[in-house]
Amino acid sequence: MKSPTELTEAFRATGLKVTPQRQLLFRLMHGNTMHPTAEVLYSEASAQMPGISLRTVYQTLTDLASMGELRLIDVGAGAVRFDPNVDEHHHVICQGCGDVRDVYVAGSQALHIEGLDGFSVDSTSILFHGSCASCA
Amino acid sequence: MKSPTELTEAFRATGLKVTPQRQLLFRLMHGNTMHPTAEVLYSEASAQMPGISLRTVYQTLTDLASMGELRLIDVGAGAVRFDPNVDEHHHVICQGCGDVRDVYVAGSQALHIEGLDGFSVDSTSILFHGSCASCA
DNA sequence: TGCTAATTAGCAATTCATGCAAATTAGCAA
DNA sequence: TTGCTAATTTGCATGAATTGCTAATTAGCA
Numbered sequence: 001m002k003s004p005t006e007l008t009e010a011f012r013a014t015g016l017k018v019t020p021q022r023q024l025l026f027r028l029m030h031g032n033t034m035h036p037t038a039e040v041l042y043s044e045a046s047a048q049m050p051g052i053s054l055r056t057v058y059q060t061l062t063d064l065a066s067m068g069e070l071r072l073i074d075v076g077a078g079a080v081r082f083d084p085n086v087d088e089h090h091h092v093i094c095q096g097c098g099d100v101r102d103v104y105v106a107g108s109q110a111l112h113i114e115g116l117d118g119f120s121v122d123s124t125s126i127l128f129h130g131s132c133a134s135c136a
Numbered sequence: 137m138k139s140p141t142e143l144t145e146a147f148r149a150t151g152l153k154v155t156p157q158r159q160l161l162f163r164l165m166h167g168n169t170m171h172p173t174a175e176v177l178y179s180e181a182s183a184q185m186p187g188i189s190l191r192t193v194y195q196t197l198t199d200l201a202s203m204g205e206l207r208l209i210d211v212g213a214g215a216v217r218f219d220p221n222v223d224e225h226h227h228v229i230c231q232g233c234g235d236v237r238d239v240y241v242a243g244s245q246a247l248h249i250e251g252l253d254g255f256s257v258d259s260t261s262i263l264f265h266g267s268c269a270s271c272a
Numbered sequence: 273t274g275c276t277a278a279t280t281a282g283c284a285a286t287t288c289a290t291g292c293a294a295a296t297t298a299g300c301a302a
Numbered sequence: 303t304t305g306c307t308a309a310t311t312t313g314c315a316t317g318a319a320t321t322g323c324t325a326a327t328t329a330g331c332a
Contacts (some may be wrong), residue, residue, distance in 0.1 A: 017278055017329045038320085053281045058320065073214040077260075081318060092255045104250040111262075114240040118269030119228045125212075126247070127261045133254030153298045153309055174289085183283065189312050215288055 001069040001084040006031055010067075021045075021052055025060045029070065029084045035091075035100040037079035075100060075127065090126035096135030103128065137205040137220040140166055146203075157181075161196045164192055165206065165220045171227075171236040173215035211236060211263065226262035232271030239264065 002010060004026035008018045024045055030082045036044070064070040074076040075093050081100060083091075088109065089102045108124055112126050138146060140162035143149050144154045160181055172180070178193045186203040197218050207219040219227075219235060224245065225238045246261055 012330085015158045015278085015330095017269060019279065019329070021280070022141040027203040051281085055282070055321085059280080062321095072212075074210060076208075089251075092252060092257065093248075094255065095258070096296055101253055102251060104225060106250070108247070111244070112242045113228075113236055113264065114242070116228060117224075117237055119230065119237060119264075119266050119271075121228065121264045121266040122231070123265045125263045125264075125265070128249065128255075128257045129261070130255050130260045136254075136256060141332065147301085151299095151309085155298070157311070187312090191290085191313070192311055195311080198290095 001029060001086060002090065007069065010075055012016075020049065021056050022060050024049055024052070025057065026066075029061075031065070031080065032084055033102065035073060035081040035083055037081055041082070059098060073100065090128070092128040092130055094132035094135050096131055099132050101132075137164060137196055137200065137222060143205065156185065158196050160188070161193065163199075165197075165200070165218065168220055169216040169220055169238065171209060173217055175215060177218070191260050208235065226264070228264040228266055230268035230271050231265055232267055237269050238269075 001007070004023060006024070007026045009082050011022070011126050012052075014130050025041065027042055028044055034040075038054070038061055041061070042052070042054045045052050045057060060068060065072050065082070068086060069084070071086050073081040073083050073091060075091070078098070082101070086124060089104050090108065092099050093100045094101050105126055108126060111124070113121070137143070139208070140159060143157070147154050147158070147225075162246070163178065164177055164180055174190070174194050174197055178188070178190045178226050181188050181193060197206060201208050204222060205220070206234070207222050209219055209227060211219040211227070211234075213215060214234070221238050225240050226244065227236050228239050229236045241262055244262060247260070251258065
């Protein structure tokens with residue numbers, strides 16, 4: 001995702017307001033590799049801005065996602081996670097502790113797929129399930 | 137998944153009872169390529185067995201899943217889908233109508249993954265997003 | 273400084289799924 | 303065939319995650 005400064009400009013340019021809540025979330029997400037859920041971000045945001053609402057956190061995150069600045073990750077259990085890395089990449093999740101990491105898969109856009117039955121493919125999401133170094 | 141007859145034997149052999157509700161779900165799922173949700177199966181089951189409870193449908197499906205007879209598919213939106221195909225395979229989902237198909241990906245277990253950072257991988261789930269022939 | 277559309281907060285509502293306890297029943301044994 | 307008992311089913315309550323709605327607030331511009 002863009003930097004907080006760039007996002008500020010991009011928002012204003014589109015007629016969107018740059019509120020303190022949004023700025024805080026820009027900062028919390030920028031460069032964040034934790035793949036946090038909305039609840040996690042809400043508690044982090046609350047520490048810096050008591051009274052911010054969970055609703056606003058959800059709102060801002062989904063807004064950023066629909067602008068293409070965040071990627072939503074569904075790991076199959078629990079809440080959706082948000083990822084500021086919007087490059088072509090995929091994820092591993094530790095089945096022990098739930099930790100998620102970004103991974104890069106060579107040739108993930110050129111997989112040989114059988115059984116497409118007329119479907120055309122726009123994008124590919126790969127989720128690897130395994131164990132992290134601590135949980136192994 | 138095994139055939140209804142084989143499942144009947146397998147259940148009895150484990151001390152589990154073969155109730156009419158379970159038999160119905162065995163039949164509804166066997167060879168089913170629709171990737172139905174629990175709600176869909178509940179309405180199909182209700183047509184043949186009025187009064188069957190949604191709770192029982194969920195219970196039986198998750199029991200079958202934990203026996204390895206069904207695969208759970210999370211497509212990132214809406215309810216979990218159930219798949220009697222337990223071979224190594226993956227899925228395409230049509231972003232228009234939500235239709236899901238099984239697909240086979242050559243070499244999906246030998247992908248070159250970068251950034252694993254000490255994680256070991258046990259299994260891989262690939263979800264392709266696209267459009268089906270009708271929605272294209 | 274004021275205006276106005278955008279945003280926030282906060283609570284209700286929804287969706288999907290599981291927990292629980294009472295009533296029922298499959299499968300076995302006599 | 304009958305009765306027993308543990309397994310199962312129901313049905314309702316509960317829970318987690320997320321969205322809908324609306325009044326109150328506020329950013330950004332004139």
